[in-house]
Amino acid sequence: MGRIRWHVVVFLAPAVLVYTAVMIFPLFDTLRLALFNAEDKARIFVGLANFKRLFLDPIWSEQFWNALANNFWFFLIHMLVQNPIGIALAALLSSPKLRFAALYRTAIFVPTILSFVIVGFAWKLILSPIWGIAPSMLDAVGLKSLFAPWLGKEEYALTTLALISVWQFVGIPMMLIYAALLSIPEEILEAGEVDGITGLSAFWKIKLPLILPSIGIISILTFVGNFNAFDLIYAAQGALAGPDFSTDILGTFMYRTFFGFQLQLGDPYMGSAIASAMFGIILIGVCIYLFGIQRRLRHYQF
Amino acid sequence: MSTRRITPNLFAMHGALILYVLIALFPVFVIVVNSFKSRRAIFREPLALPNGDSFSLVGYETVLKQGDFFLYFQNSFVVTVASLFFILLFGAMAAFALAEYRFKGSTVMALYLALGIMIPIRIGTVAILEMMVSTGLVNTLWALILVYTAQGLPLAVFILSEFMKGVSDDLKNAGRIDGLSEYAIFFRLVLPLVRPALATVAVFNMIPIWNDLWFPLILAPAEEVKTLTLGSQVFIGQFVTDWNAVLSALSMAILPVMVLYVIFSRQLIRGITSGAVK
Numbered sequence: 305m306g307r308i309r310w311h312v313v314v315f316l317a318p319a320v321l322v323y324t325a326v327m328i329f330p331l332f333d334t335l336r337l338a339l340f341n342a343e344d345k346a347r348i349f350v351g352l353a354n355f356k357r358l359f360l361d362p363i364w365s366e367q368f369w370n371a372l373a374n375n376f377w378f379f380l381i382h383m384l385v386q387n388p389i390g391i392a393l394a395a396l397l398s399s400p401k402l403r404f405a406a407l408y409r410t411a412i413f414v415p416t417i418l419s420f421v422i423v424g425f426a427w428k429l430i431l432s433p434i435w436g437i438a439p440s441m442l443d444a445v446g447l448k449s450l451f452a453p454w455l456g457k458e459e460y461a462l463t464t465l466a467l468i469s470v471w472q473f474v475g476i477p478m479m480l481i482y483a484a485l486l487s488i489p490e491e492i493l494e495a496g497e498v499d500g501i502t503g504l505s506a507f508w509k510i511k512l513p514l515i516l517p518s519i520g521i522i523s524i525l526t527f528v529g530n531f532n533a534f535d536l537i538y539a540a541q542g543a544l545a546g547p548d549f550s551t552d553i554l555g556t557f558m559y560r561t562f563f564g565f566q567l568q569l570g571d572p573y574m575g576s577a578i579a580s581a582m583f584g585i586i587l588i589g590v591c592i593y594l595f596g597i598q599r600r601l602r603h604y605q606f
Numbered sequence: 607m608s609t610r611r612i613t614p615n616l617f618a619m620h621g622a623l624i625l626y627v628l629i630a631l632f633p634v635f636v637i638v639v640n641s642f643k644s645r646r647a648i649f650r651e652p653l654a655l656p657n658g659d660s661f662s663l664v665g666y667e668t669v670l671k672q673g674d675f676f677l678y679f680q681n682s683f684v685v686t687v688a689s690l691f692f693i694l695l696f697g698a699m700a701a702f703a704l705a706e707y708r709f710k711g712s713t714v715m716a717l718y719l720a721l722g723i724m725i726p727i728r729i730g731t732v733a734i735l736e737m738m739v740s741t742g743l744v745n746t747l748w749a750l751i752l753v754y755t756a757q758g759l760p761l762a763v764f765i766l767s768e769f770m771k772g773v774s775d776d777l778k779n780a781g782r783i784d785g786l787s788e789y790a791i792f793f794r795l796v797l798p799l800v801r802p803a804l805a806t807v808a809v810f811n812m813i814p815i816w817n818d819l820w821f822p823l824i825l826a827p828a829e830e831v832k833t834l835t836l837g838s839q840v841f842i843g844q845f846v847t848d849w850n851a852v853l854s855a856l857s858m859a860i861l862p863v864m865v866l867y868v869i870f871s872r873q874l875i876r877g878i879t880s881g882a883v884k
Contacts, residue, residue, distance in 0.1 A: 311788040312707050316715065319700035319759050322692070326756035327722050330730030330737060337732055393626060396619050404620075410871055411627040414634065417867045419817035421839045422856050426633035437636065437652050471629070483878045503615075524724075532726040535819040539839060555728075555820075562732055563824070576732045583729045590724045 335583065337576035354577040368578070370549060371557040372585075374462055378553055379530040381466035382473075387522055389470070390477025391515075395507055397478070398485040409482070413475035420472075424539030427468045431455050455540065458550040465551055469536050473529075477522045484518035485511060517598070524593040531586050534559060554582050634860065641665055641853035648849055665850030666858075669841075672851075675858060677830070678837035682862075685747050685833060686815050689754035690808050696755065697762030698770075698804065702792050704763065705770035706778075716767070722760035727753065728820055738825055745828040753821050758811040769803035770796060806877025809870045816863060834859055 341350045358364050393412060397405045415423065430437045431454050439451045454464040488511060496502070496510045534555030537545055543565045545552035560568065562575025639655060640648045647660030654660070669675060704716050727734075734753060738744040743752070773796055781791045797804075822836040832840070838859045845851045 309707065309709065312703050312709055314789075315699040315703035315792070318692075319696040319719065319763060320715070322696060322752065322756050323719060323722060323759050326734065326737075326752050327727050327730065327759075330733035331725065331727075333733035333736075334730045337736075393623070396623055399619065401616060402619060406875075408623045408627060409875070412623075412630050413871070414864075414867075415630055417813050417817075417863045418634070419835045419838075419859060419863070420819055421835055421842065422637070422859055423633070425842055425852070425856060426637050430633060430636060435649070435652060441653075474630075479875070479878050528724060528726060532728055534728070535817075538823075539819065558731075559820075572732050572736070579729045579732060583725070586725065586729070 331583070334576045335580050337573060338580040341573045354573055355581075358574065358577050358581065364574070367549065367552065367557060368581070371552045371554050374551065375531055375533075375553040377462060378466045378469070378533065379527060381463065382470055382526045382530055383523065385467065386470040386474050387477050387519070387526065390474050390522070391481050391519070393474070393478045394481035394485055395511070397482055409478070412478060415472045416475035418472070420535035420539040423468065423472050424536055428455060428540055431464070456547060458547050461541070461547060462551045465537060465540060468540070469533070472536070476525070480518055480522055481515060484515040488514050520593065520597050523597075524590065527589045527593075528586055531582060531589070554578065554585075558582065637853055638857045638860065641850070641857040643850075645850055648853070662850070665848075665852075665854030668845075668848060668851040669854045669858065674829070674832075674837065675834070675855070678832050678834040679862065681747060681831055682816060682834040685750045685754065686812060688747075688751045689758065689815050690811055692751065692755040693758035693762050693811055694804050694808060697759050697807065698766050698797060698800070699792070700759070701763045701766035701770050702796060705767040716763075719760055719763045722757075723764060727757045731820070731824060735824055745826050745831055747826065747831055749825040750821055750833070753825065754811070754815045754818075758807075758815075761810065762807045765807055766800060766803055769800045773799050802873070802876070805870070805873045809874045809877065812866060812870070813863065816866075834862070 338354055339349060339351060340347050341354065342348075358368050396402065397409055399405075429435055433439065433451075433453045433456075439448060442448045442451050452460060454460045492510060492514070493506065496506050501509055531554060533553060537551050537553060537556050538559065541551050543556060543560050543563075545556045545560075558575055558578040561571055561578055564570030636652065640652060642656045642662065643660045644662035644664065647654070647656070647662075651660075656662075700719065704712060704719075735744070738749045743749040777795060778791050781795050786794070817835055818833075819835050819839060822833045823839075826832070827836065838855050841855050842852050845855075
């Protein structure tokens, strides 16, 4: 006993080393940095003072709670719009009688592969009141009065960006649900057909319960993705998440704090504190999913 | 089998899907079409196709003359290919160790590596930057390659070890009897057999790495190491009044991912439907 099998070590070492050094260690180092601050270029331990500032100091807390609330709204729109549309598209595509399903699937997935820079700019262009594609299109159907500079108004900008993000990523829930629907055994559907359950009612009564685990995974992926989002807001609205911080989410808030922007100086310690808060939020979400949702969903698996 | 007939139901389904496809493709259409038009035509009739009168390549000329697009493209390419190579090689090696050998702590090791699936690496950005600065890797492509490799490994190990458990033991044992080393068994017997799984992992990682804006912005913003995504972001900022150039730059940034997607989309769909992410 005790003989080291060197080949096992050799196989594991590269992955474990890179993963530990570049992911796990920085993660904990960031949590550690959140407990420090700089004074005259020296790093001093300040305990939870950074968090106290972040949550309670009016200058910081106003931004933090704003970003957090915006982030929840961003997430909620994805849950209420993106995932139902994705499921509906997958249900249509998985119908055995449908032709050209592969073509539809490919086309709908195209926005997902585009970079945020392209997506942000394309929609800014379309929605811009100056260029006027959106106003003139609405005019063509007699709805011009509905037009507003959606990305430029505080009350609409965040919702508009969330919908753009939905447009971009609807392909992911669609693909995952599509795969789940295809893996439902034919016999179950046939048994339902014998009992007279077909069409829409087959979807609600048989397929939907069976794909609930996949819907659970999609929900947690949406959650983690949204509370880690940054690129689209940055590409479309810049680091200041305008107008007047109405589109600020935790990702942009952390970037601005850590890196500094215009007159604001970068502060790695407060940046770490925000990152730690994001870590906590994501951890809570993942735990709720693992212990609350996934366990209950197991009943439905076959 | 009954013949296919267009029932009203099926008609409605096609209608809904076509409508959604139009929504999905419309912005791409607007960008690409207008990149081939003269400045006046872009503004006068943004939705019209270019014709003999309005066709113009002036935007592309500007981009190719002023922007360092080839350099950016090359940087993105190097980063993506190198990251994928390390994700696949290191990921497959670790997956093989976990799937093939029983050793003390193998379950803990598998759990440890799986941790990173749910935790975004961006949370650790502050410390990653500090580390890259202190090791002198900041503003090098290596910084990005290391980060993307670490980011891709957890899911790669998870997916690949599932597949490797499916490789027949008889084959490996026959190899052992023939005197093959464990390394030869891995590289010559197992790796070729899990090629479809490797392709799936590659496709999953390819697009997010190619499109990432966060890490290039923070770890490698210098001109000579800019990636295409960051480069086009900066370009838009500088040339915001030169619509021809911006639209051409964006069209050129769309092209490479489109090509990759067309090449690999079948593998992506096969990977998802075979349950790689269930």
